[in-house]
Structure formats: C-alpha cells, structure tokens
Amino acid sequence: MAESMLSLKGIQKRFGDLAVLKGVDIDIAKGEVICILGPSGSGKSTLLRCVNLLAPPEEGEIFVEGHDICKGPGSGAGEQSWQLDYVRQRVGIVFQQFNLFSHKTALENVTLAQEKVLGRSKAEARAKATELLERVGLGDQLGQYPETLSGGQQQRVAIARALAMEPHVMLFDEVTSALDPELVKEVLDTMRELAEEGMTMMVVTHEIGFAREVADRVIFMDGGVIVEEGPPAEVLENPKEERTKQFLGLVLDR
Amino acid sequence: MSQFFTQYFNFDVMREHFGEVLVGFLQNLLVFAVAALLALTWGLVLALLRQLPGKKLMPIRFVTIAYIDFFRAVPILIIILMISGGVPFLSFLPQEVRIPHWFGRPDPFWYGVAALVIVYGAFTAEVYRAGIEAVPKGQMEAARSLGMSHFQAMRHVVVPQGVTKIPAPMLNELISLLKDTTLISVIALSESVLVSREVLSERLNSSSLTLTAIFFVIIILPLARVVDKLIARQQLKITRGSHIEVA
Numbered sequence: 335m336a337e338s339m340l341s342l343k344g345i346q347k348r349f350g351d352l353a354v355l356k357g358v359d360i361d362i363a364k365g366e367v368i369c370i371l372g373p374s375g376s377g378k379s380t381l382l383r384c385v386n387l388l389a390p391p392e393e394g395e396i397f398v399e400g401h402d403i404c405k406g407p408g409s410g411a412g413e414q415s416w417q418l419d420y421v422r423q424r425v426g427i428v429f430q431q432f433n434l435f436s437h438k439t440a441l442e443n444v445t446l447a448q449e450k451v452l453g454r455s456k457a458e459a460r461a462k463a464t465e466l467l468e469r470v471g472l473g474d475q476l477g478q479y480p481e482t483l484s485g486g487q488q489q490r491v492a493i494a495r496a497l498a499m500e501p502h503v504m505l506f507d508e509v510t511s512a513l514d515p516e517l518v519k520e521v522l523d524t525m526r527e528l529a530e531e532g533m534t535m536m537v538v539t540h541e542i543g544f545a546r547e548v549a550d551r552v553i554f555m556d557g558g559v560i561v562e563e564g565p566p567a568e569v570l571e572n573p574k575e576e577r578t579k580q581f582l583g584l585v586l587d588r
Numbered sequence: 589m590s591q592f593f594t595q596y597f598n599f600d601v602m603r604e605h606f607g608e609v610l611v612g613f614l615q616n617l618l619v620f621a622v623a624a625l626l627a628l629t630w631g632l633v634l635a636l637l638r639q640l641p642g643k644k645l646m647p648i649r650f651v652t653i654a655y656i657d658f659f660r661a662v663p664i665l666i667i668i669l670m671i672s673g674g675v676p677f678l679s680f681l682p683q684e685v686r687i688p689h690w691f692g693r694p695d696p697f698w699y700g701v702a703a704l705v706i707v708y709g710a711f712t713a714e715v716y717r718a719g720i721e722a723v724p725k726g727q728m729e730a731a732r733s734l735g736m737s738h739f740q741a742m743r744h745v746v747v748p749q750g751v752t753k754i755p756a757p758m759l760n761e762l763i764s765l766l767k768d769t770t771l772i773s774v775i776a777l778s779e780s781v782l783v784s785r786e787v788l789s790e791r792l793n794s795s796s797l798t799l800t801a802i803f804f805v806i807i808i809l810p811l812a813r814v815v816d817k818l819i820a821r822q823q824l825k826i827t828r829g830s831h832i833e834v835a
Contacts, residue, residue, distance in 0.1 A: 388729055388732065388733060419735065422733060422734065422735035423735060426733070426734075429726060429729070429730065431724075431726050433724070433726035433727060433729065434730075435727065435730070435731070435745050435749075436727075436749060437748050437749050437752070446734075446744060446745075447731070447734035447735060447736055450736055450740050450744060451734060451735040451736055451740075452735075492730075495730075496734070499734055499735060
C-alpha cells in the first residue's frame, strides 16, 4: 500500500434536517486518481467541500498526509485556524462555475494568491503563472479578462490558479458540467496530463469515459453513502449493486 | 400673487446678498466634502464588520446591525442637537475634543460633521452591503480555497468587485448628504440656510432662501444626470453579461 495522502473516516454532514453525508470512508494513496460518480443530490460535491473545509463535516475525521484536520472543528469556513491554513496549502479545488476573479486578468487570477498567501514576489508569481498558463495551453491569453474567455479556457485558468499554490491533492467538482460539449475535451485533456504527472486527484464527474480511462478507482455514491467502489473496469463494466447498474444505464444510454 | 413673487423672487435682495449666501453655501460644500469622505470610509468599515464570518464574531455583527438600524431610524436633526448639546459636557474627553476648533473651523462645524458621518455611515454601509452581496458567493469561496484569509478575500476580491456595482445608489446617498448639511444651521453654523434666514429677518424678504435653493439645484442637477447615466451603464453591463453567459 502506497503512502496515504487523504483519508476520510465516517464523514457526516447535514444541512438543517437534511443528512447529506451519512458516514463516508475513503482512503486515497499518493498519486491515486479517484473518480466519484452518482446522481445529483448524492453528496458528491458536499464531500469535496468537506475535504477542504469549505463546508466542514459535523462528524468524522479527515487526515491529510496523516494530520487530522477536523480536530476541534470551529464554526467552519469563516475561521482562520491552523487546520484551514494546513488544508489550503495542500489541497486545491476547481469549481463547476470556474469562479475566476472577474476583475482580474488570467495572469492576475493566477498570481494573486501566490503573492498574498505564499508571499512570492511579483516577478516570481508572474513567472510561475506564465509557466502554468502555457502548460494548460493559454500562453497567448495572459492579459484577457475572464468574460472574454470561453468556458473551457476559463476552467483551464482555474486549474492553473489552483496549481500555482503547489497543492498535493487536487479536487475537481464537476468541472465540465457547465461547459458546452465541444469545450469539455480541452479541460479533460488538461486533467489527464495532470494525472499522468502523478498528481493525487479526487474527481467528481459525470464523464464516464474519463473515469474509465484515467481513474485508478471509481466510487459510486448515492443517498450520502458509498454504494460501490473498485477499479473502473469492475464498477463501470460489471457493477454488482442494483443502484449502480440503474445509474450507469441512465448515463450511458444518452 | 405678486406679493408672493416679490417675497421670494426679489432680484435686488438676491443681488445684494449674493456674496454672503455664496460664502454660506461654500460652508455647506466644505462640510459635505469632509463628511462624505469620512462617511464613505466609516460605512465601508461598518459593512465589513457586518460581513464578518463565524459564530465567535456574532456579537460584533449584532452590534453593527443594531448601530446601522438605530442611526437610520433616528432623525439627523436630533443627533445634531444631542451631539452639540451633550459632547461639551463629557468631562472625560480632552478639551479640544469636547469643543473642537480643528483646522480653524468652529465647533458647530465639527459637531455637524460628526452627526452626518454617524448617520450617513449607517446609510452607506447598507449600500456597500448591497454591493458586497451582489458578488457571487463563489468568488469568496475561490479566494478562501486558495488560502486567503477572510479579510484578504474581501480586500482583494469581493470589495473591488462589489463597489463597481453601487456608484449610482452611493451617489444618491451623497446627494442626500449634501442637502442635509443645511440641518447644521440649527446649531448656528453660518451655512447658506442660516445666512439666508438672517437676511430674511433683516430685509423681511425670503429671496435669499430661493437663492440658496438655486445653488443646491445647480450643483445637484448634474449629479442626478450622472446617476441616470451610471444606472443605464449598469443595465447594459447586466444584459451584456448574461449574453456572454449564454454564448
């Protein structure tokens, strides 16, 4: 067993009376790529938001590189604590809606947190940002504002922005769901390259093809629990559980 | 009818007292400039305090909301009278704060500025709040997920975007603030309305008040047009923005 990067134990999360996560356990090894599938409302996105404490869980433990980040959970997202600093230095996240800073250029989107959080100099941050934007194929768009970029380009800037903080784990929250079909590929290709370079990734997605090709392990969630997990070939081709079969039937029929 | 006309539109009276009234009006503009600068700053501080996150900071949020609600409810005139009547007797304050004569301005000037800043801080805080809340939640989340503190995220991401959404309503507050500088006449600051009323009692003619009104109209009318322009531009941005979303 490889070194553990991320370990979730008995994660529970509720919004008011609604239990969204009802005890989720996941272990992710260094360099592993996990794809999480499931119908909407199954708690996939909430799980990712738990991991980087945007929505801290009520119950359970989260270990990032062996450190429990839920010890003495405060009131959550607003508070600054060593847990927040620790997590956000190590865990990057990319959102469905890109969430690029709309008053900043592509380059500034990638440099801002480098300067303010990591304390890098302007020149350093710029060099790093340029390198990353070139890597995601946007070397010629540095000065563009988000509103002039396509959805796929915006999402690639968002990936570069997260990578600039040199995270050890990357979370992807349905990052292609808001994109036009012809733009999905460029974003998935970027993620595929990242996986090949050995990045540990936790990917919530509806792209079954991507999961089949890139994931080391596929997790199927429904109703706030893990229904089935295993290698993509097993879960996607020969699901054991009835719920998984149903879901895959619906998704693959499209 | 002609009696009304001579009472309010006696051009001889206007001409003879033009200088005095203008000096008074400049006093209004000076109060406005100082109060506007301070109120815009104080309002932003209040808005930021109101947006503080987490359970621990609840008391601060609560006190801020109470402040904003209270000072939006109480008439400014009462605040002005209370400050000028009360502050001089707060013996724990140093003399130069109780009866301030900073920068060669008399104490009514500063009591008036204080009252306007206290009240308009509350009003502008609400305008800032509208701007801050109009910034999509994802912006704050993205900033926090990159490791920025709440304050850094506000400072570099949320507020710069929020303030671009509010110039029109903010300008409305400033117009209102400019007009309310005349209320300081009740504590004997020689601003345009007080000067006009002195002319009235001396000449038994109200044309000086009309002249004051004209001064205000001349300054404020263009500002009102600017507000219209800003609103139109904002609308255009919104429609263009949604078009890009779809495309």
